[in-house]
Amino acid sequence: MGLKINNLSGGYAGNNVLKNVTFDVPDGNIVALIGLNGAGKSTTINHIIGELQPQMGTIELNGINLVQDPTGFKSQIAYIPEQPILYDELTLGEHLHLMLAAHNIDDEIAWQRAEQLLKRFRLDDKLHWLPVHFSKGMRQKVMLISAFMLDAPLIIIDEPFLGLDTVAQKDVVKLIHEQANKGNSVLMTTHLLASAAEFVDQFVVLHDGKSRFIGTPQALAEENQLQLDQLDDFFDLVQRELADES
Numbered sequence: 001m002g003l004k005i006n007n008l009s010g011g012y013a014g015n016n017v018l019k020n021v022t023f024d025v026p027d028g029n030i031v032a033l034i035g036l037n038g039a040g041k042s043t044t045i046n047h048i049i050g051e052l053q054p055q056m057g058t059i060e061l062n063g064i065n066l067v068q069d070p071t072g073f074k075s076q077i078a079y080i081p082e083q084p085i086l087y088d089e090l091t092l093g094e095h096l097h098l099m100l101a102a103h104n105i106d107d108e109i110a111w112q113r114a115e116q117l118l119k120r121f122r123l124d125d126k127l128h129w130l131p132v133h134f135s136k137g138m139r140q141k142v143m144l145i146s147a148f149m150l151d152a153p154l155i156i157i158d159e160p161f162l163g164l165d166t167v168a169q170k171d172v173v174k175l176i177h178e179q180a181n182k183g184n185s186v187l188m189t190t191h192l193l194a195s196a197a198e199f200v201d202q203f204v205v206l207h208d209g210k211s212r213f214i215g216t217p218q219a220l221a222e223e224n225q226l227q228l229d230q231l232d233d234f235f236d237l238v239q240r241e242l243a244d245e246s
């Protein structure tokens with residue numbers, strides 16, 4: 001089933017941002033939410049993680065409605081924010097244990113997943129390190145490990161490549177694929193359209209709080225008379241269109 005967003009309108013007190021946003025992230029699919037700055041990507045994610053209350057519409061994950069059963073809904077989500085959130089006084093190991101406890105996961109398998117991820121990101125000998133010792137990219141990797149070890153039905157990643165070296169970026173793409181291959185849903189935001197086009201199933205283009213296009217990378221490229229590897233030019237076209245309209 002996966003994530004179903006139906007007719008979502010919402011935003012912040014006194015600022016209605018989203019207008020009738022509808023899209024799905026089916027099981028095993030990778031969907032990238034894209035749009036210019038201020039289009040409403042973070043606002044959509046804030047609604048999905050339950051930080052904002054919808055004015056209208058529904059958000060369901062595997063048949064569980066966010067408003068009717070917020071705990072059941074949120075227990076199915078792993079979320080990686082754009083800016084890492086770490087506690088200064090907790091070591092890397094303690095962060096991972098805290099995340100597992102918060103998700104009520106206490107099993108050997110989850111910890112084995114964490115150990116594999118630590119090795120993959122070359123942090124396996126740094127479990128005793130405090131955040132003050134981490135570089136920006138390492139902080140981002142801690143967030144990635146904390147989220148991917150949960151094996152959640154829906155993983156949400158805000159700008160997955162931000163601050164990562166090219167080796168780690170490739171690792172993230174592999175991890176995203178692995179999640180999808182297990183049948184989990186992946187929702188991400190990105191400004192790197194041509195790179196994302198290589199591995200996402202669908203793009204959802206948000207513009208001014210509305211979903212303006214939903215389809216495969218191929219379809220988005222064709223609609224805009226671009227090659228797939230030219231998709232980074234898409235927003236230049238949108239900007240030009242907006243300038244012509246005004």
Ligand SMILES: Nc1ncnc2c1ncn2[C@@H]1O[C@H](COP(=O)(O)OP(=O)(O)OP(=O)(O)O)[C@@H](O)[C@H]1O
Pocket residue numbers: 012013015017035036037038039040041042043044
């Ligand atoms: N806390 C807030 N209170 C009121 N309005 C907000 C708040 N956060 C964002 N907005 C407004 O909501 C609109 C959508 O912002 P949002 O952060 O969702 O955009 P975005 O697509 O994530 O942009 P970016 O690419 O810059 O991250 C913007 O007009 C913004 O000014």
